[in-house]
Amino acid sequence: TQLLEQSPQFLSIQEGENLTVYCNSSSVFSSLQWYRQEPGEGPVLLVTVVTGGEVKKLKRLTFQFGDARKDSSLHITAAQPGDTGLYLCAARINYQLIWGAGTKLIIKP
Amino acid sequence: DTAVSQTPKYLVTQMGNDKSIKCEQNLGHDTMYWYKQDSKKFLKIMFSYNNKELIINETVPNRFSPKSPDKAHLNLHINSLELGDSAVYFCASSPTGTNEKLFFGSGTQLSVL
Numbered sequence: 602t603q604l605l606e607q608s609p610q611f612l613s614i615q616e617g618e619n620l621t622v623y624c625n626s627s628s629v630f631s632s633l634q635w636y637r638q639e640p641g642e643g644p645v646l647l648v649t650v651v652t653g654g655e656v657k658k659l660k661r662l663t664f665q666f667g668d669a670r671k672d673s674s675l676h677i678t679a680a681q682p683g684d685t686g687l688y689l690c691a692a693r694i695n696y697q698l699i700w701g702a703g704t705k706l707i708i709k710p
Numbered sequence: 711d712t713a714v715s716q717t718p719k720y721l722v723t724q725m726g727n728d729k730s731i732k733c734e735q736n737l738g739h740d741t742m743y744w745y746k747q748d749s750k751k752f753l754k755i756m757f758s759y760n761n762k763e764l765i766i767n768e769t770v771p772n773r774f775s776p777k778s779p780d781k782a783h784l785n786l787h788i789n790s791l792e793l794g795d796s797a798v799y800f801c802a803s804s805p806t807g808t809n810e811k812l813f814f815g816s817g818t819q820l821s822v823l
Contacts, residue, residue, distance in 0.1 A: 632810075643714075643800050643814025644753075687751055691812075698812075700753040 604628055605692055607701035615709050617679055622704040624690035625672040631693040633673045635664055638687040638703070680708045713737050716801045716815035723791060724823055731786045731818045733801030742784035743812070744776060745800040753800070759784050791822045 606625045614620055624633065632651045636644035648657050650666035650673060657664045661684075663676040677684055685708050690701045716733040723729055735742060744756040757776045758765045764776065773789045788795060801815040 634811075636812075638751075642816050643802070644812070645814070646811055649811065689751075689753065691753075693810075698755070702750060702752045705751070 604694060604699045605690060605701035607688075607690060607704050609704060610702070611705045611707075613707040613709065614680060616681055619676070619678050620680055620706070621674055621676045622688055622706070623672065623674050624692070624701055626692060626694070626699075628671065628692075628694045630670050630673075631696075633666060633670075633690060633692045635673070635675055636689045636691065638689060639685075644687075644689055677706075680706075682708045682710050684708050714801055714803055714813050714815040716799075716818055718818060719816065720819050720821075722821045722823065725791055725793060727791050728787070728789045729791060729820075730788070731799055731801075731820075733784050733786070733815060735782055735801075735803040735813070737803055737805070737813060739803035739805045739813070740781065741804045741806070742778070743802040743804070744784065744786050745802060745814075747798045747800060747817070749797070756786075756799075757784075788820075791820075793822050796820055796822045 604626050608623045632649055634649045635647045637647055638644040648664045653668045653670045655666040661678045665674045687703045687705050689703045692699050714735045741760045743758045746754050746756055756767050756770045759778050775787045778784045798817045798819050800817050802812045804812050
């Protein structure tokens with residue numbers, strides 16, 4: 602049973618569009634991280650959220666942590682081809698780091 | 711300089727062989743990890759090593775053995791390779807040992823024929 606569910610599994614959109622991807626669980630997280638992985642490379646940390654309701658921005662990327670600390674979302678504004686990659690969430694639950702299966706995002710020029 | 715480097719990048723071998731993957735980090739981190747990423751891109755922790763303490767994931771077959779000659783290195787040795795071992799293996803490190811801020815290597819794609 603996977604503790605972290607990411608949706609959608611796959612998303613392909615045109616450059617300039619907005620999108621939101623989700624990371625959900627029935628468990629409460631101590632913290633949650635978002636990573637981006639490009640083909641042939643390892644995941645790279647984008648952000649860590651810790652407090653329920655927390656919102657962090659990284660240029661065109663907005664990360665939100667749910668009030669109950671059971672879910673998170675990543676919103677990208679005006680997506681660019683450089684945003685293409687696999688977006689992974691990882692949550693600390695009971696001192697373990699649990700990974701979602703990722704959302705594969707393709708931004709078409 | 712690459713923060714977490716692992717070699718080789720690609721490894722193609724026959725069933726039954728023994729192989730090793732090497733990992734080095736120059737970040738001064740205390741904790742290193744080995745992850746396996748399957749064809750569906752799901753990352754599974756295999757081992758974590760914090761200074762001299764090895765934490766083993768019980769679901770990993772004992773054909774897999776991590777070896778850490780020092781804090782900056784964590785190698786992975788695999789005996790009697792099986793078809794199901796084919797995957798991408800990632801080394802990672804973190805500064806605090808509490809699974810925060812993982813820094814990953816670029817992966818080793820292992821193909822067992």
